[in-house]
Amino acid sequence: MANYAYRDKERRYIILANEALEEDRNKSFYCPNPRCNSKLFICAVDGCRKTYFRATKSAYKHIANCPYANSAVIFDDNEYNRATFSFENAIQNLLVENNSKPVMSDSKSTSCGEYINHTLRTIRQIYSMCKQFPPNYSYGNEKIGKMILDDRTAYWYPKGVFGFKIIESCVNGRFYDNDKNEIYLVAPIANPNYHFILSIPDINLYRKIRNMVFENKDKFIIVAGQWNSSKADGRTIKSIIHSNKQITII
Ligand SMILES: [Zn+2]
Known part of the structure; x- marks a missing residue:
């Protein structure tokens, strides 16, 4: 949808x-x-x-x-307050290790999502928002194309994917290395010419994410990271994963 x-x-x-x-x-x-x-x-x-x-x-x-065949990408703009959304702050919050509760007010919800005024917070919410606006549109303080790498926005990234971004990725072949605590993904889906390395220092978190990816090898793996070039080719890009809040399966 x-x-x-x-x-x-x-x-x-x-x-x-x-x-x-x-x-x-x-x-x-x-x-x-x-x-x-x-x-x-x-x-x-x-x-x-x-x-x-x-x-x-x-x-x-x-x-x-x-x-867009997936109902998980549904996003109701009325439920969230655009003005209070900062993409960088939202991603930084996902990179925080502990589970300290974000400051949010409870609001009443209606089936149509009216009169609700949250700020986007989870990777699932931010991903759905990114999918439901055109790449040139702005949401909060940023353009959609600058927030997400997917098949629509790949042409925004001729030299690589750096800084705070969400990637819509998938598994292609061997996807982990138990000696390095790394997970390997490719993106964007239809033309996967970028290689992403998720480096996960915490062994328990590494195992948890590896198993989650293993069980969902045929699905989209959505990852929020702070990406840096890992090889000089600009096509291999790495982020440290500090929290499972950085990853979701669609
Ligand atoms: Zn379609």
Whole structure:
């Protein structure tokens, strides 16, 4: 499911689900994933005014491995306060080892997500937000394309992926080294020409993450890191993993 789509196959004209007009109801649109050939239609969430794009026709489903086929990428913009979101602070919080409770106020929730005003906090929330806005859009203090490496944004990173970023990655072949406490992933999914090394000094955390990746080798591995070049080629990039909050499976 997607909060946005494109009117044209070249993906020049974006349409946001919440800005769709009545006349768009029966039209088909193109998936945010540039490699996906599905046809998307506007649908409403039951009981809410909220709308989103879905591949409702069986002949035009999302391709295998399209993130927008996954309901885990759903993001309700009304639930979170954009103004208080700082990407760098959010990622830094994920890199903190201990489980000190973040300061958050409890808010009442409605099934439609109205009147809620949290700030994005978990990697899952931040990832879903990144997937549901076009790369050129800004959220909080940063552009989407600067927050996430995926198939949509790969062209933003011709020289490598450095600093605080989220990567949408997967397993390709041998994915761990027990002597080095390292996990190996590749990204972006459709054209995985970057190699990522997760260096995990804590042996218990290493084993936990290795087992989690092992059990989900066919899924997307989403990682928040502070990335540095590991080899001169700029294609091998490493981050220390301090906390399992840095990783989620989609
Ligand atoms: Zn798709």
